[in-house]
Each structure stands twice: as C-alpha cells, then as structure tokens.
Amino acid sequence: MVKAAQRILRVNVFGMFTRPFRTAFGTRAKSTGLCLVATALLLAAGVANSQEKFIIVASTTSTQDSGLFGHILPLFKAKTGIEVRVVAQGTGQALATAKKGDADVVFVHDKVAEAKFVEEGFGVDRREVMYNDFVIVGPKSDPAKSAGKDVIVALRKIAEAKAPFTSRGDKSGTHAAELRYWTQAAIDPQTGKGTWYRETGSGMGPTLNTASAMNAYAFTDRGTWLSFKNRGELAILVEGDARLINQYGIMLVNPARHAHVKKALGRQFIEWVASAEGQAAIASYKVNGEQLFFPNYGR
Amino acid sequence: MQDILQSLGLAFNLMWRLDPNLVAIATLSLKVSGGAVLLAAVLALPFGAWLALARFPGRDAVIAVLNGMMGLPPVVVGLLVYLLLSRAGPLGPLGLLFTPAAMSIAQAILIFPIIAALARQVIEDAWDEYREQLLSLNATRWQCAEALLWDMRFSLSTSVLAGFGRAVAEVGAVMIVGGNIDGVTRVMTTAIALETSKGDLPLALALGLVLIFLVVCINFAAQAVKSYARRRHG
Numbered sequence: 220m221v222k223a224a225q226r227i228l229r230v231n232v233f234g235m236f237t238r239p240f241r242t243a244f245g246t247r248a249k250s251t252g253l254c255l256v257a258t259a260l261l262l263a264a265g266v267a268n269s270q271e272k273f274i275i276v277a278s279t280t281s282t283q284d285s286g287l288f289g290h291i292l293p294l295f296k297a298k299t300g301i302e303v304r305v306v307a308q309g310t311g312q313a314l315a316t317a318k319k320g321d322a323d324v325v326f327v328h329d330k331v332a333e334a335k336f337v338e339e340g341f342g343v344d345r346r347e348v349m350y351n352d353f354v355i356v357g358p359k360s361d362p363a364k365s366a367g368k369d370v371i372v373a374l375r376k377i378a379e380a381k382a383p384f385t386s387r388g389d390k391s392g393t394h395a396a397e398l399r400y401w402t403q404a405a406i407d408p409q410t411g412k413g414t415w416y417r418e419t420g421s422g423m424g425p426t427l428n429t430a431s432a433m434n435a436y437a438f439t440d441r442g443t444w445l446s447f448k449n450r451g452e453l454a455i456l457v458e459g460d461a462r463l464i465n466q467y468g469i470m471l472v473n474p475a476r477h478a479h480v481k482k483a484l485g486r487q488f489i490e491w492v493a494s495a496e497g498q499a500a501i502a503s504y505k506v507n508g509e510q511l512f513f514p515n516y517g518r
Numbered sequence: 519m520q521d522i523l524q525s526l527g528l529a530f531n532l533m534w535r536l537d538p539n540l541v542a543i544a545t546l547s548l549k550v551s552g553g554a555v556l557l558a559a560v561l562a563l564p565f566g567a568w569l570a571l572a573r574f575p576g577r578d579a580v581i582a583v584l585n586g587m588m589g590l591p592p593v594v595v596g597l598l599v600y601l602l603l604s605r606a607g608p609l610g611p612l613g614l615l616f617t618p619a620a621m622s623i624a625q626a627i628l629i630f631p632i633i634a635a636l637a638r639q640v641i642e643d644a645w646d647e648y649r650e651q652l653l654s655l656n657a658t659r660w661q662c663a664e665a666l667l668w669d670m671r672f673s674l675s676t677s678v679l680a681g682f683g684r685a686v687a688e689v690g691a692v693m694i695v696g697g698n699i700d701g702v703t704r705v706m707t708t709a710i711a712l713e714t715s716k717g718d719l720p721l722a723l724a725l726g727l728v729l730i731f732l733v734v735c736i737n738f739a740a741q742a743v744k745s746y747a748r749r750r751h752g
C-alpha cells in the first residue's frame with residue numbers, strides 16, 4: 220500500500236509541484252523528502268485507523284494488574300464482538316480522564332469520588348458490581364505488633380511505633396480509603412512525613428516495590444497483593460475487618476456532556492458486567508486458587 | 519545478581535521462541551518510533567539546514583533554545599500532546615488519543631529538536647567547507663541547503679539514529695498519550711513499566727534487554743547499509 224501510494228505521489232503530487240529551477244543536485248533530495256512525508260502520513264493514518272468495534276474503559280491499576288480484565292474481557296468480546304480497551308490509572312486520574320470525555324466507561328473503586336462524579340453530571344447509570352477487600356501488609360517480624368483484625372488499632376500501633384509506612388499519595392481509590400482509616404484512627408499521618416510516613420506518589424505496584432525494599436508497612440487491595448511477585452519479607456498482617464470492604468462501581472460517561480461517547484456499546488458492557496453471566500465471570504477469576512473479586516450487583 | 523542472570527535467560531528464551539506477545543509489542547514499538555522518526559526527520563532536517571545557512575538577528579538564541587530542547591522531558595511532552603488530543607482539547611474531534619498515531623506524534627515532538635540541532639551542526643560545518651564552491655555555481659540558499667543535506671546524508675543518518683534511540687527508549691510520553699492499552703498501545707517501554715509495577719522484576723528487566731538488543735540490531739543494520747552505500751556511491 221505504501222509503495223503504491225509512493226508511486227502515485229511521485230507521479231501526481233510531484234508533477235504538480237515541479238519547480239522551474241530544479242537543479243541536478245536538488246532533485247534527488249527533494250523527491251526523497253516528499254516520499255518520506257507521504258510515507259510518514261500514511262503510516263500515521265494506518266496505525267490510527269481501526270475499523271473494529273471498541274470502547275475505552277478508564278479503570279484502575281488494581282483491576283488490570285491483578286489480571287481480572289485479562290480474564291473477563293475475552294469472554295465479553297467472544298459474546299458481543301466488542302473490544303474493550305482498558306486505560307489503567309488510579310481512580311482519581313481515571314475519573315479525570317472520563318471528565319474530559321476521553322473514555323466511554325469508568326470502572327473504579329472510590330464510592331465518595333464516584334458519587335460526586337455522578338452528581339456533577341459527568342457519569343450516568345452507575346452500578347456497584349463487585350468488591351474485594353483491603354489489607355495491611357508489612358514485614359513478617361511485625362515490629363509494630365500490628366497484626367490482627369482491627370484496621371484502626373493496627374494503624375495506631377504503626378504510628379505509635381513510628382514504623383516505616385509507604386502510602387500511595389496519588390489520590391487513587393486505595394489512597395483515599397487509607398486516608399479515611401487514618402482519620403477514623405484520629406491520626407494525621409502528615410506529622411510523620413519525612414520520617415516514618417512515606418508517600419511514593421505512584422501506583423500500587425511501585426508502592427509495594429518500595430515497601431518491599433524498605434521493609435515497610437503498606438495499605439493495599441488484596442487483588443494487587445495476590446498477583447504481586449516482588450514481596451520480599453512482606454506478608455499480610457491485617458485482614459478480615461468488615462470496614463475493609465473495597466467496592467467497585469461502573470458507570471457510563473454522560474453522553475449528554477460528551478456527544479462522542481459510545482453509549483450503546485458502553486451500556487452493553489455495563490449490562491454484561493452486571494448480568495448473571497458477567498458476575499459469574501468475575502467470580503470465576505482466581506489466582507493460585509484464591510478468588511480475587513466478589514460480584515455483588517443488586518445485593 | 520541472580521535476578522539479573524534469570525532475566526538474561528528469560529530474555530533469550532522470549533526471543534528464541536518468538537513469544538507472540540513479545541513480537542506484537544516489539545513490532546508496535548518499532549512502528550510507533552519509526553513513524554515518529556520519519557515525521558520528525560522530514561521536518562527537522564530541512565529546518566536544521568535552514569538554520570545552518572540563515573543569518574538573522576536572534577539566530578544564536580534560536581540555536582541555544584533548540585539545543586536546550588534536546589533535553590525536553592518526555593512526560594511534559596506527553597502531557598502537552600494529551601491536552602491537545604483530549605476530547606476536551608483543540609484536536610479532540612480527531613479522536614487520536616490512546617492510539618499509536620498519538621504516540622508517534624508525541625515522540626516526533628520529543629525528537630524533533632535532537633535531529634534538528636544535530637543536523638544544524640553538521641550542515642553548518644559542511645557549509646563552512648563548501649561555501650565558495652556552491653556560491654560559485656550560482657546556487658540559491660535553498661539549493662545549497664538541499665545539496666548539503668544530500669551530501670552529508672551519511673553524517674545526518676547518525677542524528678536520525680540518535681532521534682530513534684531516544685524515541686524508542688522513552689516511556690513518559692507514550693504512557694500518557696497511549697494509555698498502555700493491551701494489544702493496542704502497549705509498547706516495549708510501557709510493558710516494562712507495567713511488569714515493574716506488578717513486581718515481576720526479572721520479566722521487566724528481560725523485556726529491557728530485548729529492547730536494547732533490538733535497538734543495537736537496528737544500528738548494526740543502519741551501519742551496514744551506510745558502508746554499502748558509501749562503497750557504491752562514495
């Protein structure tokens with residue numbers, strides 16, 4: 220295709236722009252340049268061009284890194300022929316992407332921020348479709364003696380011991396949740412900034428890498444932890460507190476606000492995730508025999 | 519140390535059995551950065567040549583700025599292109615965000631100054647040497663630039679390769695404008711970043727080694743073409 224276009228361009232376009240003062244040493248360079256422009260444009264157009272049915276879903280690193288999407292999206296595509304392109308960001312960034320209209324569907328986990336998003340008219344048709352839970356991981360030796368069920372008590376102990384704690388610090392859903400528990404524990408972690416409280420300002424994975432390297436405590440969702448490989452000396456220390464539920468919501472970017480949103484395809488995806496089939500697909504995803512996400516639409 | 523050895527083995531293994539995922543990602547990397555280089559070179563080489571020959575007030579300042587732009591932070595370029603291509607931005611209706619074309623554009627902006635600045639230096643040095651000769655042929659400024667560009671093509675190819683190296687190795691810009699979408703905009707560098715964030719450090723490093731290997735291969739090929747052409751056409 221490119222070759223043919225080059226030939227045509229050389230004949231037509233070049234003929235059109237033939238300049239009277241072309242010289243022996245100028246011609247070759249010029250035609251090469253023109254062909255290069257043509258090729259570059261064709262290449263750019265070729266890669267941009269996609270005839271397939273697809274939607275863009277702004278989602279979080281936890282759903283992507285844990286492998287959930289890799290499991291459920293092929294099932295959805297097999298059924299509907301719709302390709303789901305996932306852009307995995309923190310919840311804060313995912314909502315910002317959607318606000319600009321750069322996604323069709325949002326699939327995130329921060330109830331408070333999601334409610335605000337819908338209230339401000341950026342999203343419609345929000346549904347709560349699944350949950351997993353948060354855990355606190357830390358060094359197996361547990362210098363702060365924080366192990367147990369109660370997340371608030373555990374955070375207090377970590378703060379009292381001034382044990383190193385790595386936080387996302389990136390306005391993600393997990394970061395927002397972590398900050399809520401600190402507030403409930405009546406502790407301002409910012410007082411420990413620069414000493415024991417360390418904000419990495421990055422995703423869950425990089426934060427866990429940092430925690431692993433420093434033997435620090437960290438607040439994480441279970442899904443990311445289970446599929447995380449570079450654990451070093453870290454292990455789960457706090458889990459099972461009812462307050463640690465991590466609810467995921469899915470919603471359509473408001474087509475009234477962004478006319479180009481693929482509302483029919485997007486709705487189809489949301490319907491499927493909430494359907495018995497989609498819910499079963501979520502439940503069937505396991506890492507090392509352990510279920511990562513629990514469907515709960517309509518419950 | 520053991521991690522590094524493991525990565526070496528893994529890198530070799532991935533390439534040996536031509537892992538289909540790896541092939542797809544590596545191909546996209548080369549396409550995106552190749553497109554970026556074409557786009558940038560077509561604009562930057564003439565610009566560099568023009569700047570080499572032109573004389574105007576403030577030329578030194580333009581050169582200084584151009585040289586400085588060689589250090590453009592990829593993440594800033596990514597943000598800029600993101601804001602331009604976003605649906606809420608001026609070029610939003612094109613729907614280019616999160617496509618390989620957007621990645622090529624971002625990389626092209628990133629490497630334009632590198633190619634232009636290096637070309638400017640090469641052409642200016644050649645201009646000093648051939649000036650009398652070209653002017654005696656009654657060539658116009660632009661014809662001189664063309665002749666020098668063609669004459670210096672072997673030296674200029676190094677500046678283009680430098681641009682390619684920078685484009686194919688950067689992650690900050692393509693992550694933002696491409697979105698690292700599996701099978702659509704995931705390239706070598708964003709895949710490396712992803713595997714790092716999953717804590718699979720050996721795989722991440724293995725992918726890095728594959729990328730380095732590919733870039734070296736391309737430079738070998740370029741070198742071979744260059745010496746062949748030089749022997750034939752002098």
